[in-house]
Amino acid sequence: MPMQNIAICGSMTFIEQMRALCNELEAKGHRVFLPQDDEFDYQMRNAEAQIARKQKYIDDHLTKIRMSDAVLIANYDKHGVAGYIGPNTLMEMAFAYALGKEIWLLHAPGAQACQVEVLGLQPTVLEGFLQHLPNK
Template sequence: MTFIDAVEELAVRLIERGHTVHTPHREEVAVNWAALTEGEALSRKRGYIDRHLDLIRASDVVLVANYDKHSVSGYVGANTLMESAFAHALNLPVVLLFQLGEQPCQLELASITHSVLGGDLDALLLHLNGANS
């Protein structure tokens, strides 16, 4: 969610080219998790997760916008790893925007990744357009 603005910019570029795009729900960014009870936080987080997994079910491909974070290039956090594994279980291609950097889940994510775009969104567009022709 740190990169929600960048993700939405990617979505606009894909939508402009005729693709349907699902992004995480922006309202999660504004949640003050510390102000919630444990039960409230668990319930709210589960709702966000369930809604996002439903969006993945409705997708043809999952693009992971793995920007640099925490001094790790191509960072992937716990939520993204979970979502990527879910997509893999549904036999959906998992595409990384950038090469993975050194991180605890590097091997796991690399093993389910279909391709890495090297930051070139047009490479995804070529793949999608080829799949739709």
Template sequence: MKLTLCGSIAFHHEIEAVAKTLESLGYEVRFPQIEDKSIDGKEQAIRIHFEKIEWSDAVLILNYEKNSIPGYIGGNTLVEMGLAFYLRKPIYLLHNIPEIGYKEEILGMKPRVIDGDFGKII
């Protein structure tokens, strides 16, 4: 199975560690790279990551705690989830949906919460 990992770049160490774990389990994995902070660099990084989502069979959202919000999902990750939803890719969340203002939008995409169990990705 081909998976694209999504999540805040603040979690880049965790993203790389999860990618290695998933690869050892036989998954083919792509994930975001730390991008140039300029507007042009950000635009290019978004487009490249969208291509990874299009390539994948499913996306896994690595929603760790950030800013004292358990299961944090920020703006970029929400946009990536929206693309996956539009492309009819299964969306998996590592942790529960956070209590945030756009929780209903996340629920509408019907993500599957795996509670840290990669075996639930099918």
């Protein structure tokens, strides 16, 4: 596969796994964008500060998606849901879809509220292996 710009998306619960994916992709010659690691203490801030901080994180990551050729969704199991995709990740997937970017899911999405919407974005499911990335 030729070098690509890839934005990794997923629940921040999975940031360590996303870093490992980043390292693996960079070792293959890709340029990788990770979401900003959120060390903001939302419990210690008022609602206005929380919203402003979240907006900045969203804007920053959407810019990274815009600069990418594809998005890789790091969707591991969470809350008893296989291949969990949360609201921010679904939003990022829809943004990538609207821009015509390739969407790769690390795992098939399990039964969850947004499962049909996720599949409607026509992602490529990698079955847990980066070796299954499409060769383009």
